[in-house]
Amino acid sequence: MQIHERMEAVVEIVKGWKKAGETVAFVPTMGYLHEGHLSLIRTGFQHADRVVVSIYVNPTQFDRSADLQSYPRDMESDAALCEREGVDLIFTPTNTMMYPEHYRTYVHVETLTERLCGATRPGHFRGVTTIVAKLFNIVQPDVAVFGQKDYQQLKVIERMVEDLNMPITIVPGPTLREDDGLAMSSRNARLTPEHRKAAPGIYAALQSCIKAVEAGERNVDTLISDTRKMIMAAGAKRIDYIDIIEANDLMPLRALDNRPAQMAVAVFFGDVRLIDNVSLYRP
Amino acid sequence: MQIHERMEAVVEIVKGWKKAGETVAFVPTMGYLHEGHLSLIRTGFQHADRVVVSIYVNPTQFDRSADLQSYPRDMESDAALCEREGVDLIFTPTNTMMYPEHYRTYVHVETLTERLCGATRPGHFRGVTTIVAKLFNIVQPDVAVFGQKDYQQLKVIERMVEDLNMPITIVPGPTLREDDGLAMSSRNARLTPEHRKAAPGIYAALQSCIKAVEAGERNVDTLISDTRKMIMAAGAKRIDYIDIIEANDLMPLRALDNRPAQMAVAVFFGDVRLIDNVSLYRP
Numbered sequence: 001m002q003i004h005e006r007m008e009a010v011v012e013i014v015k016g017w018k019k020a021g022e023t024v025a026f027v028p029t030m031g032y033l034h035e036g037h038l039s040l041i042r043t044g045f046q047h048a049d050r051v052v053v054s055i056y057v058n059p060t061q062f063d064r065s066a067d068l069q070s071y072p073r074d075m076e077s078d079a080a081l082c083e084r085e086g087v088d089l090i091f092t093p094t095n096t097m098m099y100p101e102h103y104r105t106y107v108h109v110e111t112l113t114e115r116l117c118g119a120t121r122p123g124h125f126r127g128v129t130t131i132v133a134k135l136f137n138i139v140q141p142d143v144a145v146f147g148q149k150d151y152q153q154l155k156v157i158e159r160m161v162e163d164l165n166m167p168i169t170i171v172p173g174p175t176l177r178e179d180d181g182l183a184m185s186s187r188n189a190r191l192t193p194e195h196r197k198a199a200p201g202i203y204a205a206l207q208s209c210i211k212a213v214e215a216g217e218r219n220v221d222t223l224i225s226d227t228r229k230m231i232m233a234a235g236a237k238r239i240d241y242i243d244i245i246e247a248n249d250l251m252p253l254r255a256l257d258n259r260p261a262q263m264a265v266a267v268f269f270g271d272v273r274l275i276d277n278v279s280l281y282r283p
Numbered sequence: 284m285q286i287h288e289r290m291e292a293v294v295e296i297v298k299g300w301k302k303a304g305e306t307v308a309f310v311p312t313m314g315y316l317h318e319g320h321l322s323l324i325r326t327g328f329q330h331a332d333r334v335v336v337s338i339y340v341n342p343t344q345f346d347r348s349a350d351l352q353s354y355p356r357d358m359e360s361d362a363a364l365c366e367r368e369g370v371d372l373i374f375t376p377t378n379t380m381m382y383p384e385h386y387r388t389y390v391h392v393e394t395l396t397e398r399l400c401g402a403t404r405p406g407h408f409r410g411v412t413t414i415v416a417k418l419f420n421i422v423q424p425d426v427a428v429f430g431q432k433d434y435q436q437l438k439v440i441e442r443m444v445e446d447l448n449m450p451i452t453i454v455p456g457p458t459l460r461e462d463d464g465l466a467m468s469s470r471n472a473r474l475t476p477e478h479r480k481a482a483p484g485i486y487a488a489l490q491s492c493i494k495a496v497e498a499g500e501r502n503v504d505t506l507i508s509d510t511r512k513m514i515m516a517a518g519a520k521r522i523d524y525i526d527i528i529e530a531n532d533l534m535p536l537r538a539l540d541n542r543p544a545q546m547a548v549a550v551f552f553g554d555v556r557l558i559d560n561v562s563l564y565r566p
Contacts, residue, residue, distance in 0.1 A: 140450070164420055
């Protein structure tokens with residue numbers, strides 16, 4: 001396994017693979033890897049001969065500098081985990097390489113980015129689409145894997161790739177969960193023991209919502225209100241948003257009908273913001 | 284020579300060339316080709332084995348729909364000219380292919396796009412960078428040629444390519460001129476005979492400004508004011524802008540010093556807007 005922070009090295013290595021007829025899967029990450037990331041890496045190997053992982057805590061997607069500063073990092077552990085999974089190359093660019101002094105260019109997906117996480121994190125998705133476009137141009141993958149845990153991000157990236165005609169297939173990876181149901185996230189490490197115990201209440205509430213739909217409930221307001229109550233009762237400090245949305249354009253649904261529906265939530269436990277989502281209904 | 288409007292056809296053809304070890308130059312155009320475009324095509328062949336020309340009047344870069352409607356078109360002549368130059372492939376996408384119903388993604392270069400043409404044509408450069416990013420992703424060229432006549436556009440594209448780490452070399456092509464000095468442009472065809480006779484006054488004024496610099500004039504206000512007077516005296520209806528700028532970041536210079544300086548103008552003759560630029564000083 002190679003680790004490079006210079007993009008020129010990455011470009012040369014990938015060029016060599018392609019010349020040899022090999023395909024490349026890419027898993028962009030912000031590091032502090034957990035089982036969820038490893039699952040994305042395994043998905044990558046199902047679709048390509050080589051897997052490239054990037055580890056980069058991208059400053060342009062953080063709306064609060066405190067969140068950027070406190071984002072957990074552990075390069076040594078990340079490298080060991082990648083090595084064990086058979087990753088071929090880790091790309092670890094620096095801020096001055098990614099955003100040099102005269103940097104001016106941003107990629108922005110409209111509409112899809114304005115609600116949910118976009119409403120309370122201004123500029124977040126513009127930062128995500130910009131860095132992902134940059135990384136795609138450097139790594140030149142055939143396939144890129146994005147987790148369904150960040151559902152809105154997945155849909156925004158899919159739209160960017162289609163709109164800008166990028167020659168890349170986006171493969172979604174399923175959300176991995178701890179035994180108690182909490183969606184795996186690097187941010188979980190920042191939960192207090194008490195909040196860590198309470199946070200599985202998010203998924204329990206989402207599961208309860210799925211059951212209500214299965215039992216015939218079609219009223220969106222009722223479903224949201226009941227789920228909200230359960231999450232607050234579990235000990236959440238505040239719910240950033242809780243929405244039932246059309247699964248592709250992310251617009252809020254007024255009623256469950258014949259369109260695919262997703263429930264998406266963002267919840268604060270203490271000062272740690274956790275997100276999760278489930279499919280409520282697929283036609 | 285092949286002509287395709289389907290991007291899938293273009294992708295396949297280019298893939299074949301690359302597999303055979305051939306390199307690809309790309310010349311994006313809005314059609315109504317003249318000697319200036321043909322010069323860009325010849326520049327393309329100096330840098331690559333194959334040349335792809337796109338002909339697409341991109342609606343997102345027109346700020347006035349009247350300008351879009353009246354933009355001249357002549358596909359038959361364009362195809363004949365490309366054939367004669369040995370162009371390998373013409374790509375003629377349609378609006379519904381480039382901007383389908385759910386289209387949402389835009390590429391934007393900040394700062395560089397806010398002045399000069401950007402000040403009076405809101406959204407113009409966002410449209411340019413977006414369509415060029417799309418075309419680059421479809422055509423996957425090694426080299427792309429852009430004319431220096433559209434100086435700000437050239438600098439904006441160079442910045443986008445560098446910022447987004449696109450694996451493409453941008454090659455500038457010199458401005459071609461009619462015998463009387465008027466910069467070649469598809470828009471010249473829309474000038475009345477009287478305005479056509481008067482329009483070479485733009486380049487004459489720019490030449491006169493160069494001579495003044497050579498004679499030792501360093502005062503930017505004097506240079507601009509004298510050039511403005513000459514252009515108006517030649518019969519211009521209105522000057523949109525006339526500026527002396529640093530040649531790379533396009534910021535206005537207060538004095539000619541040791542930095543490369545460019546004079547750029549946009550001038551209306553009747554309702555036709557013409558642009559031109561010259562290098563005043565290169566260290």
